[in-house]
């Protein structure tokens with residue numbers, strides 16, 4: 001039975017004091033030539049007390065009082081999931097892939113404290129992490145910049161902001177990962193991890209002339225696309241090669257939706273849950289002219305980003321969250337009718353809803369990405385989903401025959 005407890009008692013948080021001054025070396029492949037990433041996504045900490053929840057969960061039948069205890073209970077369960085995943089997988093890096101917090105419910109004075117609860121299991125294990133922010137990480141009472149500042153009080157955080165400007169969002173940056181035999185972790189990286197901010201939600205502490213909150217666009221801005229292209233070109237020039245890369249962005253692009261609706265997901269070739277149909281994507285709800293008056297379904301603003309992804313040799317996979325009921329990977333290698341951008345064999349993957357906050361009751365878990373130096377030469381990576389039950393599902397090799405190879409289908413399990 002749920003009893004009211006203080007937040008401090010719920011989370012035995014490691015002390016910031018003991019972490020300060022500690023330094024984390026650049027990311028490197030392990031001596032055995034592997035580098036494993038655990039993706040935690042859609043954690044949605046801080047669900048509580050807000051009438052917006054009634055809109056977010058229209059089918060739920062709770063009283064207002066029940067909501068007050070519901071939020072903190074979900075956070076306790078989410079911490080359990082994080083602990084189970086990390087115990088089973090011991091990754092080299094954790095990626096927090098957006099919607100860390102449900103900002104709609106935030107109180108101005110303490111909207112970022114949930115960061116400490118989220119990262120406590122990581123800090124306890126001496127793990128480091130890197131984040132992208134999602135559409136729920138911005139609201140009237142929650143600012144992305146404040147989340148970044150809160151994360152970066154911990155030396156374990158590698159989250160950065162490399163592009164400035166109101167339209168850029170915050171979490172646009174890259175991290176180099178050095179080879180196992182690169183003693184000094186210098187010179188050419190073996191792999192690059194790119195993080196993009198697909199924004200969304202509402203601007204912090206802004207109201208329009210009618211007193212309504214102001215919506216923030218929900219796609220990767222062109223200023224960021226330009227930064228990506230320029231920065232990657234500089235790296236190619238500097239190191240005389242295209243460096244194999246992985247991309248993390250909270251909201252998937254229209255390519256994922258077009259794949260789902262026009263090509264279809266095969267349960268044995270692209271194993272995963274495919275329940276969010278039609279899936280939500282960047283540019284959704286916006287018009288091409290940038291207005292947002294609920295008259296448009298999709299404004300096409302993510303075309304520049306999609307084009308940059310397929311035009312950048314080295315990008316192996318793009319990992320998104322946002323659609324809690326989709327967990328597949330698809331190798332996009334065709335021109336889908338209606339689209340202007342043609343896939344080049346890039347893998348578009350969803351993860352698994354990790355948090356107990358947010359919509360949906362699909363079993364919680366976390367996508368794992370295992371990069372092996374010997375396979376990276378052929379642009380091949382392995383991936384699977386570790387569930388809170390301890391089971392592993394959807395274990396596949398994203399190699400040249402992914403999409404043709406046959407795998408066991410993933411059961412559509414609800415918790």
Ligand SMILES: *[C@@H]1O[C@H](CO)[C@@H](O)[C@H](O)[C@H]1NC(C)=O
Pocket residue numbers: 061
């Ligand atoms: C909600 O719960 C109340 C009390 O248990 C019940 O009377 C009512 O029928 C429920 N409504 C729905 C839509 O399930």
Ligand SMILES: *[C@@H]1O[C@H](CO)[C@@H](O)[C@H](O)[C@H]1NC(C)=O
Pocket residue numbers: 104105106107108109140141
């Ligand atoms: C913002 O936070 C203040 C202070 O806690 C609170 O009174 C207010 O209701 C919050 N506003 C929204 C829109 O959540």
Ligand SMILES: *[C@@H]1O[C@H](CO)[C@@H](O)[C@H](O)[C@H]1NC(C)=O
Pocket residue numbers: 007107109110113114
């Ligand atoms: C945040 O502040 C609100 C209002 O003061 C309080 O009810 C809530 O318990 C606080 N949450 C946390 C996590 O400290």
Ligand SMILES: *[C@@H]1O[C@H](CO)[C@@H](O)[C@H](O)[C@H]1NC(C)=O
Pocket residue numbers: 201212213214215216218284285286292293294
């Ligand atoms: C459009 O703007 C309104 C008002 O700011 C907001 O409620 C709505 O969620 C926005 N739509 C999108 C897709 O962001």
Ligand SMILES: *[C@@H]1O[C@H](CO)[C@@H](O)[C@H](O)[C@H]1NC(C)=O
Pocket residue numbers: 254255257258259261262300303337338339340341
């Ligand atoms: C977006 O995806 C839909 C399928 O869901 C497709 O019909 C449309 O052509 C795509 N639009 C663009 C601009 O790629």
Ligand SMILES: *[C@@H]1O[C@H](CO)[C@@H](O)[C@H](O)[C@H]1NC(C)=O
Pocket residue numbers: 396397399400401402405
């Ligand atoms: C890709 O991986 C699958 C699963 O391990 C394997 O069956 C298949 O032969 C591989 N394809 C190539 C070209 O190596």
